[in-house]
Amino acid sequence: MRRCQITALVMVLMMIAAGCGQTASKSAKETSEGSVHIQDFAGRDITFDKVPEKIVALSNGDMSIVYALGGEVVGRPSAELPSSLKKAEHAKQIGTTHQMDLEQITSLKPDVVLGNKQLNEKDISSIEGIGSKLVLTQANSVKDIQKQITLFGKMLNKPAQAKKLNNQIDQKIASLKGSSKGIRTLVVYGAPGTYMAALPNSLSGNLLELVGGKNIAADAPAIEQFPQYAQINTENVIRSDPDLILLMTHGNAEEVKKGFLNEMEQNPAWNDVKAVKEGRIEILPNDLFGTNPGAAVIDALDYLEKK
Known part of the structure; x- marks a missing residue:
């Protein structure tokens, strides 16, 4: 009789254990089904338990993609907002890709921080240390921006919106x-005291190529620290005789233009360059060319097309 009782007890315990196992398995399955898996531009596999809701963007370009996909940010760059992103005015300013404010970011408790592969790879441990994920991308071409759009679309569970936006860019290019x-x-x-020529493997160089412009610096050797740019060789510029000189900057555009003109004045040979003789030295809009324009890349193409 006692043996039967023990056997029955064992069977009950086994049934309970099996039930718990099924519950745990079901719970794990549900968690897995709700999770989001992506790979960023640094080749890092990143998993979110659920679609990220609290987003911090270190650049206007990344932020513009988030809003174009129907999302929003809780933290934004400490820089002037382009008119297309005035809806993000309420977001807390958290520094930039060059110098982020970790204290402000920590206070927001973000699910994800969007950063630059080249500039923010060093910040991975700091962001992970506050319990957030850092997703790294870069934009050296329109194709890179489209990859960003696809990546953010997957991360935010907005694949249809991402596909639609990329189709619009493809149509513009076509x-x-x-x-x-x-x-x-x-x-x-x-930048004050520093001037470099954009190469075809830079975003601005790629944009110029897409609108049919001829980059006179295309064959110039790249700067080791900045492989998308080359030192400006005055002799080669004069020999190439550009029709147009376009200036882009992160800082004060008029100050940069003034400094560039002063540099040219020190070498009278610049006066024989067609763009100088005809006064075709123009400043590119900062929000479209001084940084990654993100979803506004179509506007950047429109602007260059009219030049």
Whole structure:
């Protein structure tokens, strides 16, 4: 009799254990089904337990993609907002890709921080240390921006919106084909005292190529620390005789233009360059060219197409 009781007890315990096992298995399955798996531009596999809701963006470009996909941010760059992103005014300012404010980011308790592969890879441990995930991307071409859109679409569970946005970019690029003007152009990235020529493997160089412009610095050797740019060789510029010189900057555009003109004045040979003689030295809009324009890349193409 006692043996039967023990056997019955064992069977009950086994049934309870099996039930718990099924519950645990079901719970694990539900968690897995609600999770989001992505791979960022640094090749890092990142998993979220659920679709991220509290988002911090370190650049306007990343932020513009989030809003274009129907999302919003709780933390934004400490920089002037372009008119297209005024809806993000309420978000807390958290520094930039160059110098983020970890204290402010920590106070927001974000699910994810969107950063730059080159500039923020060093910040992975700091962001993970506050319990958040850091997703790294970069934008050296329109294709990179489209990859960002696809990645953020997957992360935010907005694949249809991402596909629609990428289709719009593809349609814009397709409309540019066959309308090449072949304008010889020098694209200059400037900061006070520093001027570099944009190469075809830079975002601005790629944009110029897509609208049919001819980059006179295309064959110039890249700077080791900044492989998307080259030192400006005055002799080569004069020899190439560009029709147009475009200036882009992160800082005060007029100050950069003034400094660039002062540099040219020190070498009278610049006066023989067609763009200088005709006064075709123009400043590119900061929000479209001084940084990654994100979803506004179509506007950047529109702007260059009219040059």
